[in-house]
Amino acid sequence: MKKTILLTAILLSFWLGAAALNIYDVQYTANRGVDGSYPSSWLGKQVTLEGVVLATGHRNEGFFLSERICGAWRGIHVLDSKFSPAAGDFVRLTGDVAEVFGMTCIRDLNSLQVLDRNRSLPSPVSISSGQLSNPMEAEAYEGVYVRIMNASVTGSKGKNGRFTVNDGSGQCAVALQSFGGKASAPSVGTQYAQISGVVTFSYGEYILNPFSSSGMQLQQPVSIQNRSWGKIKSIYK
Numbered sequence: 001m002k003k004t005i006l007l008t009a010i011l012l013s014f015w016l017g018a019a020a021l022n023i024y025d026v027q028y029t030a031n032r033g034v035d036g037s038y039p040s041s042w043l044g045k046q047v048t049l050e051g052v053v054l055a056t057g058h059r060n061e062g063f064f065l066s067e068r069i070c071g072a073w074r075g076i077h078v079l080d081s082k083f084s085p086a087a088g089d090f091v092r093l094t095g096d097v098a099e100v101f102g103m104t105c106i107r108d109l110n111s112l113q114v115l116d117r118n119r120s121l122p123s124p125v126s127i128s129s130g131q132l133s134n135p136m137e138a139e140a141y142e143g144v145y146v147r148i149m150n151a152s153v154t155g156s157k158g159k160n161g162r163f164t165v166n167d168g169s170g171q172c173a174v175a176l177q178s179f180g181g182k183a184s185a186p187s188v189g190t191q192y193a194q195i196s197g198v199v200t201f202s203y204g205e206y207i208l209n210p211f212s213s214s215g216m217q218l219q220q221p222v223s224i225q226n227r228s229w230g231k232i233k234s235i236y237k
Contacts, residue, residue, distance in 0.1 A: 021049060023067050023076050024067065024073045024074050026040055026047055026097055027104060029041055036102075037099060037102035038104075038139045039099050039104070040097050040099070043099060044097065044098075045097055046097075046110070047094070047096075047106070048092065049065065049093055049106065050092045050093075051065040051076075051091065052067075052088070052089070052090050052119055054066050054075070054211070055087050056084075056086065056087060058077070058200075058209070060081075061079055061081075062077065062078045062079045062105075063078050063080070065091070070122045070123060070124055070125040070144060072144065073140050074144060076105065076143040077106070077200070078105065079105050080109045080112075082109060083112040086117070087121065088117065088119045089114050089117050091114050092112070092115055093106065093111065093113070094110045094111045095108055095109040101202065102201050103142060103200060103202070124196045124197075125141075125146050126146070127147070128167055128169040129170055129171060130169030131172075132170075132172035132207075132208065141206070142199055142200070142206065143198065143199065143200070144199055146198070146199055147194050147196035148165065148167055148192075149193065149194055150168075150193060150219070151166060151167040152189060152190065152191045152192070153165055153186050153187065153188050153189060153191075154171055155171075156185045157173060157185070160175070160177055161175060161176030161181075161184055161185055162174065162176070163176075165192070172207075173207045174197075175208070176216075178197075178209035179210075190218070192219055193218065193219045194217040195210060196210060196211075197209045197211055198211070
């Protein structure tokens with residue numbers, strides 16, 4: 001009887017520990033690894049996570065999951081084709097932690113339960129373009145919903161809607177076709193008030209991936225009609 005009680009307690013403790021795990025626990029690492037990919041300390045282990053589905057259909061390879069508040073280490077890519085959650089679903093899932101081409105993800109899902117639907121997405125966390133060009137800083141935002149403010153297009157990176165932007169802190173890459181569509185790269189010099197999306201790691205660089213065109217807000221020119229000339233007119237009274 002004592003052995004049965006002890007075994008039950010151990011199993012219950014393990015289950016509770018898994019249920020309490022959050023995305024931050026899986027993503028956070030200070031270990032650069034032998035290849036500079038910053039592997040998760042949970043690599044190869046099965047975990048249970050809860051979070052809000054940010055977007056689906058990333059290269060037809062699953063979806064992105066976020067904690068209730070976006071921030072460093074608080075988002076992750078889920079590689080799965082078995083389940084079909086929608087953006088805004090709050091889910092609990094169980095799967096294995098893996099590194100795929102240097103990017104931490106959850107794969108081989110055993111289960112996915114939708115706990116709530118139609119939730120508003122958490123607000124993206126503001127970062128600089130320079131942070132994504134620095135691997136030591138960018139790693140913290142892998143899989144995270146972020147936004148870059150007041151950035152200008154500095155160049156094109158091929159025919160797949162990829163280009164580079166700079167907000168004055170350093171250059172980073174943006175990919176427009178990651179979630180479908182055939183958008184082309186904007187012209188050099190185009191200014192954006194905001195670019196929001198999820199960060200991925202691919203081909204040795206960190207890339208910002210807007211979910212749709214709504215994640216690309218052009219910088220609006222100042223309209224002469226909207227300017228206030230009150231102070232200027234008062235000089236001539």
